[in-house]
Amino acid sequence: MFSEWKFTAKDIAEKADLFMSGHRACAGCAAATVMRLVLKAVRGPIIATSATGCMEVVSSIYPYTSWATPWIHTAFENVAANASGIEAALKILKKKGRIKQQRIDVIAFAGDGGTYDIGIQALSGAVERGHDFLYVLYDNEAYMNTGIQRSGGTPHGASTTTSPAGTVIPGKVQYKKPIADIMVAHDMPYVATASPHYWRDLITKARKGIEVDGPAFLHTFAPCPRGWRSDPSKSIEISRIAVETCIFPLWEAINGEYQLSAPSKVIALRPERKKPVREYLKMQGRFRHLFTPKFEKIIDEIQQLTDKRWQRLLKKCGIV
Amino acid sequence: MESVAKQKLLALNGDEAVAYAAKQSDVDVAAAYPVTPQTIIVERFSEYVANGEVDTEFVCVESEHSAMTACITASATGARTFTATAAPGLALMHEMLYVASGCRAPVVMTVVNRALSAPINIHCDHSDSMSERDSGWIQIYAENSQEAYDSMIQAFRIAENPEILLPVMVCLDGFTLSHALENVHVLSDDIAKKFVGTRQFPRVTAHEGKDASFRLDPENPISIGPIAFPNYYFEIKRQQEEAMKNAPKIIQQVHEEYAQISGRHYGNGLLDAYCLEDAEIAIICLGSTAGTVKTVVNELRAEGVKAGLLRIRSFRPLPVEGIVKALEKVRAVAVMDRSLSFGGHGGPVFHEVHHALYDTPVHPYIVNYIYGLGGRDTSPSHIRKIYEDLQGILQTQRVEDPVRYVRLRG
Ligand SMILES: Cc1ncc(C[n+]2csc(CCOP(=O)(O)OP(=O)(O)O)c2C)c(N)n1
Ligand code: SF4
Ligand SMILES: [Mg+2]
Numbered sequence: 149m150f151s152e153w154k155f156t157a158k159d160i161a162e163k164a165d166l167f168m169s170g171h172r173a174c175a176g177c178a179a180a181t182v183m184r185l186v187l188k189a190v191r192g193p194i195i196a197t198s199a200t201g202c203m204e205v206v207s208s209i210y211p212y213t214s215w216a217t218p219w220i221h222t223a224f225e226n227v228a229a230n231a232s233g234i235e236a237a238l239k240i241l242k243k244k245g246r247i248k249q250q251r252i253d254v255i256a257f258a259g260d261g262g263t264y265d266i267g268i269q270a271l272s273g274a275v276e277r278g279h280d281f282l283y284v285l286y287d288n289e290a291y292m293n294t295g296i297q298r299s300g301g302t303p304h305g306a307s308t309t310t311s312p313a314g315t316v317i318p319g320k321v322q323y324k325k326p327i328a329d330i331m332v333a334h335d336m337p338y339v340a341t342a343s344p345h346y347w348r349d350l351i352t353k354a355r356k357g358i359e360v361d362g363p364a365f366l367h368t369f370a371p372c373p374r375g376w377r378s379d380p381s382k383s384i385e386i387s388r389i390a391v392e393t394c395i396f397p398l399w400e401a402i403n404g405e406y407q408l409s410a411p412s413k414v415i416a417l418r419p420e421r422k423k424p425v426r427e428y429l430k431m432q433g434r435f436r437h438l439f440t441p442k443f444e445k446i447i448d449e450i451q452q453l454t455d456k457r458w459q460r461l462l463k464k465c466g467i468v
Numbered sequence: 469m470e471s472v473a474k475q476k477l478l479a480l481n482g483d484e485a486v487a488y489a490a491k492q493s494d495v496d497v498a499a500a501y502p503v504t505p506q507t508i509i510v511e512r513f514s515e516y517v518a519n520g521e522v523d524t525e526f527v528c529v530e531s532e533h534s535a536m537t538a539c540i541t542a543s544a545t546g547a548r549t550f551t552a553t554a555a556p557g558l559a560l561m562h563e564m565l566y567v568a569s570g571c572r573a574p575v576v577m578t579v580v581n582r583a584l585s586a587p588i589n590i591h592c593d594h595s596d597s598m599s600e601r602d603s604g605w606i607q608i609y610a611e612n613s614q615e616a617y618d619s620m621i622q623a624f625r626i627a628e629n630p631e632i633l634l635p636v637m638v639c640l641d642g643f644t645l646s647h648a649l650e651n652v653h654v655l656s657d658d659i660a661k662k663f664v665g666t667r668q669f670p671r672v673t674a675h676e677g678k679d680a681s682f683r684l685d686p687e688n689p690i691s692i693g694p695i696a697f698p699n700y701y702f703e704i705k706r707q708q709e710e711a712m713k714n715a716p717k718i719i720q721q722v723h724e725e726y727a728q729i730s731g732r733h734y735g736n737g738l739l740d741a742y743c744l745e746d747a748e749i750a751i752i753c754l755g756s757t758a759g760t761v762k763t764v765v766n767e768l769r770a771e772g773v774k775a776g777l778l779r780i781r782s783f784r785p786l787p788v789e790g791i792v793k794a795l796e797k798v799r800a801v802a803v804m805d806r807s808l809s810f811g812g813h814g815g816p817v818f819h820e821v822h823h824a825l826y827d828t829p830v831h832p833y834i835v836n837y838i839y840g841l842g843g844r845d846t847s848p849s850h851i852r853k854i855y856e857d858l859q860g861i862l863q864t865q866r867v868e869d870p871v872r873y874v875r876l877r878g
Contacts, residue, residue: 193686197541208694210704216675218684220544221693222567226537232527233499233538234684237545240496240525246546246666252686270537273530 149402150356153191160188160351164216166196171214172206176380178387179203179286179370181344183257186284186366187217189354194253195234199262200224202293202372203286225266228274231256231281253358254281260301261291264325275334275363282357282364285327288372296375300325303395304453305446306434308375313437318446323453331365332401338364340400345388346411353400353409369396377433386431392421393428394458399465406464416467422458425451472731475653482613482645483508485652486552486578486638489620491516492660493576496547499527499538503557504590505642506580510552532557536564536575543573544692546683548624548667551575554642555582555596562600568635569604569708571693572682574627574667575635577605578620581755581806582642583842591843592642594754595807598816604708606636606715607784609754611740613650616640618732621660625722630670631714633682641756643843659729715785738787740779741794743769747776749858750795750832752821753804754780757839757846764851775855780817788824795825800833800858804874806840814838814871833861839874850874 166187173180198204207214263285291297298311307313311320338360342350357364373380390396398409429435516522539549583589610616623636674680680688723737758779768775805815818836
């Protein structure tokens with residue numbers, strides 16, 4: 149199913165960037181790192197497409213572009229339909245002998261808003277139709293481009309501009325939608341989660357998603373200093389602690405079979421290594437209000453929810 | 469010059485005629501979603517795909533929004549693309565229609581005209597396509613199924629012309645045309661395919677100043693659909709308007725070239741006049757209503773009344789000069805609108821014709837008739853009444869109520 153692609157850090161460093169520097173992302177933007185890493189995984193020519201959102205806006209300010217590969221953006225809610233059209237065109241144009249390349253891979257990028265919320269219909273449809281493309285969700289857990297509004301991917305308790313921590317309501321009341329599980333339920337060939345601290349794991353998974361025949365979904369974790377009110381120098385550290393606390397466990401589901409990835413497997417085997425969610429929450433201003441007597445019990449709720457989801461995942465992975 | 473080709477005569481309804489034209493146009497990617505009264509197009513096309521009669525990738529999408537999206541990106545990838553829809557679907561596409569023209573994606577779409585909800589109504593009027601008249605699409609309205617077929621084949625040539633590179637909407641009246649059987653002359657597959665040709669791509673400046681063809685090609689990467697701030701956006705929109713300005717010439721050329729192989733003319737391709745040279749009173753309308761109007765013109769002419777008709781075939785771009793010229797000698801004009809521009813003093817066709825005449829010495833009496841909303845039938849007797857009204861206007865020398873309604877309760 150997958151090639152035996154091996155790479156060293158040097159290989160990656162030397163491989164040409166398709167998402168080039170000069171883009172306008174904020175300092176410490178992990179989403180930009182995710183973009184760059186994913187594009188290090190390509191096996192040949194690609195066409196990329198983005199949903200409206202931070203990564204689209206920072207990379208394409210006319211007349212400049214950060215894209216050293218063909219790229220198209222059309223709107224916010226439809227990046228999977230963008231990919232559908234590109235893939236269908238490539239298939240038929242190749243058949244008719246109107247394109248030279250043996251193979252061109254298609255990669256779609258969208259934020260959490262463009263995936264959990266407004267884009268889920270197009271995503272679900274494209275996956276059901278079985279288009280051969282990799283969908284990369286960079287999850288910065290809010291609508292950052294429009295000023296940090298809550299999304300279906302915003303976690304419980306986070307303060308955003310449309311779920312502000314007030315005197316009565318402690319930030320977002322609802323819970324984060326388990327989007328990757330929803331995608332697994334589509335019976336698609338490849339779904340995985342990845343976090344940029346574990347860059348090797350992320351690149352490997354992106355490559356698998358590219359190689360697999362049919363649709364692949366890669367859920368990447370993307371700390372956003374601007375929206376999370378966190379130290380720009382700590383984005384990669386936060387992306388590690390998210391895994392260590394099991395807030396964002398790393399796994400893949402190949403043809404629906406779940407398996408933990410190494411960084412999370414270590415925690416499954418040595419539960420004492422699992423860190424309390426507090427350590428994760430305290431690094432981010434969006435959870436600051438939880439560290440007050442009034443809302444402190446929300447931290448316990450988040451811990452319980454994290455544990456519950458982790459146990460559920462372990463069960464799916466056959467580890468109980 | 470090619471001589472008129474031998475053609476088959478098929479009994480087709482309007483939807484089938486459109487699907488047949490799409491089948492013959494070497495479409496690479498079709499993406500569509502069913503909606504009455506367009507459904508037959510999608511069904512027929514699916515059959516062509518299932519039977520291997522077309523070399524087309526058919527993307528049976530989950531919504532019209534995705535249909536238009538997939539057409540845009542497939543087009544950007546280099547494919548010839550086709551879709552079809554009607555009112556609710558067109559409204560759902562609204563956002564993407566502007567993206568299609570803004571990305572200069574030469575998508576061809578059939579709109580089978582239908583009323584917009586609420587109340588929900590599946591029958592014909594023009595509210596759907598009129599709502600999209602500013603979306604940067606070329607709009608061609610067919611009078612009958614034959615013209616729908618012919619216009620479809622022409623549409624690809626118009627859209628893909630490097631001087632235009634704009635999406636084209638071919639509109640036909642729901643049910644009246646879409647579901648009514650008609651004898652339709654069709655070209656042979658070879659001749660149609662040859663006429664449509666293969667897509668050509670203009671050259672553009674690409675990544676790092678390189679010269680590239682205008683498509684998503686890994687050998688010469690370009691970025692399509694970027695963000696443009698106030699410092700550039702305006703020029704990009706102005707370029708679209710320039711493309712629209714080039715369109716009348718190309719629409720006429722393609723129409724003429726097509727006439728040579730098919731033997732069929734629709735006026736000059738932009739406007740189709742009937743008994744207008746010496747007409748004192750005239751009706752202006754779009755689409756299938758023109759057929760009914762012609763019948764009445766014939767009757768009136770037999771009675772010695774100098775009645776005429778001007779059918780607007782290309783509503784976008786609007787052939788302003790042609791309209792003025794056509795109305796030079798007409799003394800009273802009734803503009804028929806099959807949609808309403810709520811609160812806007814009449815319908816959109818009325819607005820535009822009125823506006824076209826304002827700065828010219830051509831000033832016939834002009835009156836607007838809103839008709840046929842939600843599929844209400846307009847028969848020859850109603851048209852006759854309109855011509856009688858025009859005669860009355862000529863007698864009294866004034867237009868009492870400029871916006872009127874045809875066949876409406878109390
Ligand atoms: C149909 C539509 N609704 C709303 C918007 C406004 N909008 C643009 S980007 C965006 C949020 C993007 O959020 P996300 O997908 O999470 O990406 P991020 O900006 O966080 O990277 C919104 C609401 C839009 N462009 N289109
Ligand atoms: S707001 Fe957040 S996601 Fe957007 S560019 Fe800045 S750091 Fe990146
Ligand atoms: Mg986001």
